[in-house]
Amino acid sequence: xxxxxxxKLYKIYSPxxxxxxxxxxxxxxxxxxxxxxxxFFLCYHPKINLRSGEVEGIEAxxxxxxxxxxxxxxxxFIPHIEKTSMINKVTEWVLKTSFSxxxxxESENIDVNVSVNIPLKILENxxxxxxxxxxxxxxxPLQKLELEILERDNVEDFEITASAVKTLKKMGxxxxxxxxxTGYSTLSYMQNLPFDKIKIDRxxxxxxxxxxxxxEIVRSTIGIVHILGMEVVAEGVETKETVEILKxxxxxxxxxxxYTKPLAYREFIDWHKKYKASxx
Ligand code: C2E
Ligand code: MG
Ligand code: MG
Ligand code: MG
Numbered sequence: 001x002x003x004x005x006x007x008k009l010y011k012i013y014s015p016x017x018x019x020x021x022x023x024x025x026x027x028x029x030x031x032x033x034x035x036x037x038x039x040f041f042l043c044y045h046p047k048i049n050l051r052s053g054e055v056e057g058i059e060a061x062x063x064x065x066x067x068x069x070x071x072x073x074x075x076x077f078i079p080h081i082e083k084t085s086m087i088n089k090v091t092e093w094v095l096k097t098s099f100s101x102x103x104x105x106e107s108e109n110i111d112v113n114v115s116v117n118i119p120l121k122i123l124e125n126x127x128x129x130x131x132x133x134x135x136x137x138x139x140x141p142l143q144k145l146e147l148e149i150l151e152r153d154n155v156e157d158f159e160i161t162a163s164a165v166k167t168l169k170k171m172g173x174x175x176x177x178x179x180x181x182t183g184y185s186t187l188s189y190m191q192n193l194p195f196d197k198i199k200i201d202r203x204x205x206x207x208x209x210x211x212x213x214x215x216e217i218v219r220s221t222i223g224i225v226h227i228l229g230m231e232v233v234a235e236g237v238e239t240k241e242t243v244e245i246l247k248x249x250x251x252x253x254x255x256x257x258x259y260t261k262p263l264a265y266r267e268f269i270d271w272h273k274k275y276k277a278s279x280x
Contacts, residue, residue, distance in 0.1 A: 027072075027077050028080060028081055028084040030066075031081065031090060034066070039064055039065050039066055039067060040062055040065075040093060041063050041065065041097075041265075042062060042097055042098055042265070043262035043263055044059065044060060044101075044263055044264075045059045046058050046259055046271075046275075047115070047233060047253050047254075048253060048255070048259055049252070049253055050243070050247050050251055050252060050253060050254055055272065055275065056112070056113065056253060057113035057114060058113070058268070059115040059262075060114055060117075061262045062074050062078070062090070063264075082119045082121075085125075087119060087122055088122065088125065088128065091118055091122060091128060092127075094117075095128075095131065095132070098116060099114070099145075101265055102144065103140075104265075108269050108273075110272050115145075115146040115148050116147055116148065117147075117150065117178065118149060118150075119150055120150070120161050121155045121156065121161065123160070123164035123165065124155060124160050124164075126164075129167060132168065132173070133171070142173050143172040143173075145173045146173070146175065147174075147175050148176050149175060149176070149178060149193075149195075158192070162192060165193055174197070175194065176197035177189060177190065177193075177197070177198050179201045179235075180198045180201055180221070181217075195230055197231045197252075198221070198232055198233070199233040199234075199235050199255075200218060200221060200232060200233070200234050201236070205235060205237055208245055209239070209241050218246075218251075222249050222250055222251055226250070231252040231253065232252050233251075233252065233255060234246050234253070234254045234255070236255070236256050236257075237255065238256050238257050239258055242256075242258070259275075260275075
């Protein structure tokens with residue numbers, strides 16, 4: 001009888017459980033301090049134009065060097081932060097930092113576009129649109145900004161987000177649909193939002209050499225996307241063979257460890273110099 005009771009108690013007060021629920025709670029509470037103490041930094045992942053071989057843009061990817069917990073990968077905090085209003089603060093920080101860093105890259109002779117990941121539902125709140133409008137007033141080149149939208153988002157008011165997307169497009173910002181093929185609403189998103197690019201998820205790209213079905217799925221996706229007047233980015237390209245297959249399929253851009261892992265500011269500048277020198 002008492003053993004059973006203990007078991008119940010253990011289940012309820014299991015440190016593992018309480019740790020887990022606290023963890024998510026704490027992380028969003030800790031954002032203001034993390035911003036204050038500069039615990040975030042950005043890594044940049046180049047996007048290669050498959051026809052010219054040039055670096056057409058870079059994707060800004062957030063990194064959190066937490067004071068006590070050490071390094072936390074974005075997949076372990078972004079999905080939770082996205083459920084709180086803290087995502088606005090984090091997104092503002094990413095926009096501001098990436099803008100100032102690409103501006104600094106100009107003095108290193110690097111002229112690239114930058115992509116920033118945002119959850120679509122962030123646009124239901126006018127805060128980010130207002131923020132970007134204020135950038136426009138300061139004459140920052142919004143033509144250089146692309147917003148990558150995640151398919152996993154459920155928006156509450158599609159009308160509001162769609163009209164925010166239109167406003168931002170008029171300001172020169174372009175849009176891409178991230179992680180294509182892994183979400184629930186791919187086709188309705190593609191039908192109803194004016195994307196410039198579609199990013200095919202790594203899950204498909206990694207099997208392209210070995211799985212004939214996957215290869216045909218990717219080939220026909222590229223076809224549809226082109227018919228709709230958009231461009232295709234392949235994510236997670238890791239080998240030369242995959243690059244060749246994608247080129248033959250007419251894919252426009254590639255990103256992946258084959259070129260480099262995402263790199264911090266200084267490392268990216270060094271990589272870019274070497275890449276440019278090795279290009280034929
Ligand atoms: P994502 O936007 O789809 O970014 C691609 C992820 O795949 C990155 O992971 C990148 O490092 C990784 N990756 C790229 N190429 C390869 C490859 O060839 N092989 C392998 N194994 N992995 C590759 P990361 O940086 O850990 O980011 C994970 C996700 O976190 C991102 O997926 C994005 O959804 C989210 N995220 C990252 N930074 C931000 C941010 O600033 N704001 C928001 N809202 N989300 C972010
Ligand atoms: Mg992305
Ligand atoms: Mg992606
Ligand atoms: Mg992803």
